[in-house]
Amino acid sequence: MIVEKAEEYLERIEKNKDLNAFIEVQKERVLKEAERLEKDEEAKKKPLYGKIVAVKANINVEGYTISCASKTLENYVAPYNATVIEKLLDAGALIIGITNMDEFACGSSGETSYYGPTKNPVAKDRIPGGSSSGSAAAVSAELCDIALGSDTGGSIRNPSSHCGVSGFKPSYGVVSRHGLCDLAMSFDQIGPIAKRAEDLLLVMNIIKGKDVRDTTTVETPEFKKLDVSKFKVGVVEEFMEAADEKIRKEIEKGIEVFKDMGCEIVHLNYKYLDLALPTYYLINYVEFFSATRRYDGRRYGYRIEEVCGEEVLRRITIGSMISQKEYSGKYYKKALKARNLLRKEMIKLMKDIDIIVSPTVPKLPHKLGEKLSPMDMYNYDVLTVLANICGVPAGTVPCSAINGIPIGLQIMAKPFEDEKVLSAMIEFENLNK
Numbered sequence: 238m239i240v241e242k243a244e245e246y247l248e249r250i251e252k253n254k255d256l257n258a259f260i261e262v263q264k265e266r267v268l269k270e271a272e273r274l275e276k277d278e279e280a281k282k283k284p285l286y287g288k289i290v291a292v293k294a295n296i297n298v299e300g301y302t303i304s305c306a307s308k309t310l311e312n313y314v315a316p317y318n319a320t321v322i323e324k325l326l327d328a329g330a331l332i333i334g335i336t337n338m339d340e341f342a343c344g345s346s347g348e349t350s351y352y353g354p355t356k357n358p359v360a361k362d363r364i365p366g367g368s369s370s371g372s373a374a375a376v377s378a379e380l381c382d383i384a385l386g387s388d389t390g391g392s393i394r395n396p397s398s399h400c401g402v403s404g405f406k407p408s409y410g411v412v413s414r415h416g417l418c419d420l421a422m423s424f425d426q427i428g429p430i431a432k433r434a435e436d437l438l439l440v441m442n443i444i445k446g447k448d449v450r451d452t453t454t455v456e457t458p459e460f461k462k463l464d465v466s467k468f469k470v471g472v473v474e475e476f477m478e479a480a481d482e483k484i485r486k487e488i489e490k491g492i493e494v495f496k497d498m499g500c501e502i503v504h505l506n507y508k509y510l511d512l513a514l515p516t517y518y519l520i521n522y523v524e525f526f527s528a529t530r531r532y533d534g535r536r537y538g539y540r541i542e543e544v545c546g547e548e549v550l551r552r553i554t555i556g557s558m559i560s561q562k563e564y565s566g567k568y569y570k571k572a573l574k575a576r577n578l579l580r581k582e583m584i585k586l587m588k589d590i591d592i593i594v595s596p597t598v599p600k601l602p603h604k605l606g607e608k609l610s611p612m613d614m615y616n617y618d619v620l621t622v623l624a625n626i627c628g629v630p631a632g633t634v635p636c637s638a639i640n641g642i643p644i645g646l647q648i649m650a651k652p653f654e655d656e657k658v659l660s661a662m663i664e665f666e667n668l669n670k
Contacts, residue, residue, distance in 0.1 A: 239287055239331065243271040246289050246333055250380050256356045258374040260294050261302050262334035270331055283329030285443060288436075290330045291381040293372050294338050296427065297416040298322050305418050306350035307340045308544040309532050319416020320451070321385060321427050321444045328443045333381050336371030342387060342420040343525070343548045344368050345395055345617040346603070351546065354605055359401050360642050363602040366396030366617070368420075369430065373400040376430050383440055384430045389420045390517050391597075391621025393428045394633040398597035398645025401635050403662060404430040405437045408652045409628035410455045412441075413448035421524035424517070424625040434634055434662035438462065441659065460656035465664040466499035468591040468657070475510045476595035479619055483639050488596045491636040491646045494669050495594065495661075503590055509582055510623075512575050514615055517622040519559065519572035526556025551611065580627040587629075587651045592661050595620055597633040597645035620647060630655040634662040636669065 247264055274280045292298050295305045297315040299322075304310040318326070325332070339349040347355040347370025355370035357363045358378035365374045369386030373396035376384050386393040388406035397404030406428045414425055429440040438460055447456040472492060477485050496502055529549075534540035542553060559568040587593065598617050603609060624631035629652050633645035646665065650657040 239275045240268065240271045242287065243267055243289060243331060243333070246380060249378070250334070253378050253380060256358055256374050256378055257337055257353050258355055258371040258378065258380060259291070259334045260304065260306065260337050260352050260371070263301070266300070267331065267333055274329065274331060280329045284439065285325060286329035288330050288382045289333050290325055291333055291336045291372060291375045291384040292322065293369050293384070293386045294335045295342060295387055295418040296321065296385055298332055298335065301335050303335070303418070304351070305341045306338045306352055307549070308351045308539065309541045310538045311351070313537050317416065320413035320448045322416065324444050336375055336384060338371055339368035340546050341418070341529070341549050342368040342389055342392055343552055345391070345614055347371070347396065348605065349546050349548050356605065357400055357602065360602070362604050363642060364399065364605055366399035366598070366602060368392040370396050372430050373397050373402055373404065376400070376402045376432060382431065383436055385427060386430050387417055387420070387425055387427050388625065389424045390521065390625050391618045393430060394597050394621050394631060394645065394647060395617060397430050398633045399602045399643060401638070401643030402430055402432055403434045403437055403632065403634045403666065404428065405441065405632040405659065405662070406624060406630065407441065407445065407655055408630045410453045411445045411457055411653070411655060413446070413451040413454050415448055415450040419524070419528040421521045422528065423524060424521065434632070434659065434666050437632065438659045438663065441655065457653060457655070460659060462663060463656060463660040465661050468495070468500045468661065469503050469589065470495045470500045471503050471505045471586070471590040471593040473505045473507045473586070473593060473595060475507050476620055479510065480596040480599040481601070484596050484599065484601070484644055487637040487639065487644045488594070488646060491665070491669065492594060494665055498664060498668065505586055505593070507582065507586055509579055510619070512579060513622050513626065514619055516572050516575040516579060517618070517626055518615060519568050520576065522552050522556035523560050523569050525552050526560055529553055576626055579623065583623060583627040583629065584651065591650065591657050593649045595647045597621065597647040601639060601642050624649055628652055630658045632658045632662050634665050
């Protein structure tokens, strides 16, 4: 069964090469592993047996080229498995290949990859979103069952919304980052993308947990499906107003689904949304600059500044400048203070409610190849970065579509109340037919 399924997915990947969702697929390895799993009676009892998983190109999978979609690491073959990969394999999953992404996760469109842009399977003339573009596109086009992405400021939720699938960013510290190539270590989290939110819950219970190799990780109880009907659902006026009118109207219809469940809708205000993007990007620049100092061309790969793309170089250059002593107080330290303020206000906002719902992205995806200014590109993230700044769990679930282009509903909760987000996503998906 698993061999047949693997063959079918490999065939689909080949037929859909124009999507450019995958960077590397080792066909013989995949089939050999499928055969091994099919003969293993113990493997058949495991929770992820029969699940075929794709992995973003910044998560180490032993024996695969983990390039972060950059020329910098085009010859780097992972010598080990990331913690999340160890856990997936132990649970019986089959890895089918490595997915495309924005170079070093620097992007919101899926267009900055050294290997060329990923296409949106639902609207091929549009961007799929980023930076986990290949992972979201692979799930959307049914080239795998589940994919792993990483989310620094919306990089799982943004492409999941554009490609019409469900994606989840855990609370900071719930999933180990060991084996992930950093973009910004204080924001990054690995999370799953799937067609159905039920699969997100399943995968989260496999990959979460404390890891001695990542000191930021915490142990959490098993995530269970909760009764959502008594939830207090927050709707933040500023989050709604940040989105285009057409998107806002579709999200308002989604909010009605929660009302029909029996949930109480609570209208809220968050006065610091305008601080979110500058705070996020200033910290992102500094942490990314620091993370890229290992790519010096001596130990592996090429020197990053000599071969990287425009957006990566922009972040390194700005990060280098504001890391300098004379600028760090003016920019970086102020951004850290703003981060504390944003988090404090978000936690206060969530005090008496269970979840907050909002649009995931404020506008429809632009057409592939259309030139946007850096600020216009960054604006895709205005509603997603807060979850990373504040370390809270957040997911996106398909809500509706405008002219065939998917619209995702974002759901957030308090830190470590991941199961509330996952439960609300599952219930919304079941009722929003």
